[in-house]
Amino acid sequence: MLPAAAYAQVAADSVAVKDTAAIKDSSVKKELAGRQLVIGADIILPVRSYFETQRKGYEFHADYYLHGEIYLAAEAGWGSSEVDYTDLKYKTSNEFVRLGFNKVLLPRENPTDWGGIMLGMRLGAASIHRNPVVYTVIDSLWGNSGGALGARQFAGYWFEINAGVRVELAKGLLAGWMVRGKFLLNNKDFKDLAPLYVAGYGRGDKNSVFDINFYLSYAIRWKR
């Protein structure tokens, strides 16, 4: 006969063994999911850039599957804007990068499922160059007055909350959209002239911007 303490120890060992098995099952499941690197581009921005004269933008993205349905995500691109109004004329150009992560909300049915609904966060930064500005202050009583401001180089920083969907159209070929809520962090730097368009962010004269991207991507997968 075993004493009561010995039974308790056996029971505890049993629980521990079950826990270890659960952890092993979990890790096996993650291994089955494999690794994935997705590279793609926004397919709407080139269309808009072709038809629009005021703003142009191009964007590429990549994400890498870590574990637990969490992906490291990065986007980068460039763009420009041109304002040619009667009382305001200037051009800007910028490059940008966004870094953050995505989390797929729904658990996958099997390890080869790579689509899903995603939530994510990003930190964005842009290097903006503004050409000289020509302005006219319209005053019907005293008469118009005008002037020019010199070129300027400055940076923009913003925070994003994202939500989107990605589906697999064919093996390795992914399509998806992502809605972005963007919040400018250094709006004081935009006060003397907020660019009409900052590629990667949107309208420079708004402290918060909602935007959407449509991506077509290709996935490279390999085993863990």
Added chain:
Amino acid sequence: MISRRNKDNKIVSLHGLTGFVVLCLYFAIASCTQERQPCLTPKTASLNLVCVHYPADSTPSATSMKDTALPKALFGALTANGAQYVYYKNISSNFTLSLSPDADSCSWVVSPDSLAHPLDTLNFYYQRKLQFLSNACGYTYFYSLSAVHTTHNNIDSVLITNPSVTNDANTKQLKIFIHPN
């Protein structure tokens, strides 16, 4: 359902694909409008003033001061192209002027009643500050009042209550004290 697999284990995602294409087309077409956004804020800085007086039988103090409604006020901006007059047909004690963006001073003439003469001249002295409003509205000038001089036909004195002249129409910058009689 975003995607599913058929019996050949091939991925089928017709709902997702259709929605994706429709959304792409919609945003591609919708985004091609290039019209300038409407300007929804005042583009001209307004100098808002109120006319007041002390009753002849009272000692001047903050509590004895009363608004003076001018019966048919006349204001005239002395511009490079001559005087530009504004007639107020209705009785009022609150008026709005603008300052010249071309210089650091400007003058207005004022009469409390369009029939009363002679006019008083208000000379405004200020610093200009170029102000970006938005891409929709462009630039304008805001001002910082440093002094206001006046003649004394109908006006007793003037008081700058707020030197900052912006496009905020609700802030009063000037009190004009009219002779009580």
